[in-house]
Amino acid sequence: MMLHTGFKHPVDDAQRNFRALLEALSRPLQPRALPTLPPALPGLAAGTVALLYTLADQDVAVWLPDLPADTLATLRFHTGMTLAASPLAADFIVIPTGRALPALDALPAGEAEYPDRAATLIIETGAFHQCDVEASGPGIAAPLRFGAQGLPKDFWRQWQVNHARYPLGVDALLVADGVIAGLPRSVSVKEG
């Protein structure tokens, strides 16, 4: 088993990545690069690893699919996070490239009195483009077009269902290698 290195400057790197993340989520579907990337881990893109180093710790349960033991050991070593047995019990749900996405409407969506108790998805995709949907909502000055390669065909239809139960619902962070786009539940999309 081999442990990989984490952030070179844990305090600064986490802060700078968090600011990019905060901007990404408050200006949804407007992609931005993460400013500092740690080394990628077997089975995970560098951007995904950066988000986990930035957000996860011993208070957080993360669901990961089957990944090499090195990857899990490294993540546990650097963050102290616990691994969730099922996506239904997770705070963060990581979907690496090519892995199946669980049905969005089955995931923790918060409670009417505590909508913040909802899962956050970290989904690895291919390159971002502008072909799939027209999006609007808080943080979007004028309706904008967005798309991402590699998302399941029915993803945007599922997203409409997710948005329809606002203020409940899951939030998603789309990761195209080192570039991220935020997709909070407040965003409504129209296909085509």
Next chain:
Amino acid sequence: MTEPFSPPSANLDDRWRYNFGFLDENTKRMLRRALLKAVAVPGYQVPFGSREMPLPYGWGTGGIQLTAAVIGHEDVLKVIDQGADDTTNAVNIRRFFARVAGVATTTVTRDATLIQTRHRIPETPLAEGQIMVFQVPEPEPLRTLEASEVETRKLHAHQEYGLMHVKLYEDIARYGHIATSYDYPVMVNRRYLASPSPIPKFDNPKLHRSPALMLFGAGREKRLYAIPPYTEVESLAFEDHPFEAQHWSQACALCGSSDSYLDEIIADDAGVRQFVCSDTDHCRQQREAAQ
């Protein structure tokens, strides 16, 4: 006006060094995760584990914790107290972050990337990329009408805000107009009723579709919430009693500005009264432009 960045190690003995930004990394991560949920559900109050800070509740502990969770070396920090950069609360919080984070500070609104505020929004229009951090004493707009947190949570869950409309209606019945002049309740993204913190209602229109990100922190009440950029923020009102901000018949005695928020001050022992801008940076800019 702008103090340059100086690394904390340069002016502090090693024995007195704190983690960057005072808070430990676990606390910052907890705050950061809560902030992301707050942005995802604009106006909803997210509970967080408020920490003991080196100043008492009521002096901006909520705002300071949010600032500490987002601040970085590249930031330029401005802190205002009732619009002024030079009052006790503002000076001390600015000095606190210059010391524990070593960041550059400024009093010029357009130079700042991060603005912590107690009860004003600057007159200079905010820009994309800026973050406002509000110090909030009471995050629950319904608290004076319903004391129970269990009940107010239900009211928010059911979007049942009739109580607040009744309160505003009682103002009209008693005074002929809505007498609430600060902490004027707003609907955020047409879903959550929120407190804009005790800013004068003069500042409420600046919240609507602002290009800046607004973060609100209440340390004693352990709640934080957010208004993302370009979000609809509507001040509650009635069709026949539309929302109206304050206005003055006077202009600022120092700069002559007639469109800024004015404070009434006693100028001498004889009780001579003056109206001056509450936003000291705006007032200085106006005077410099006039010269």
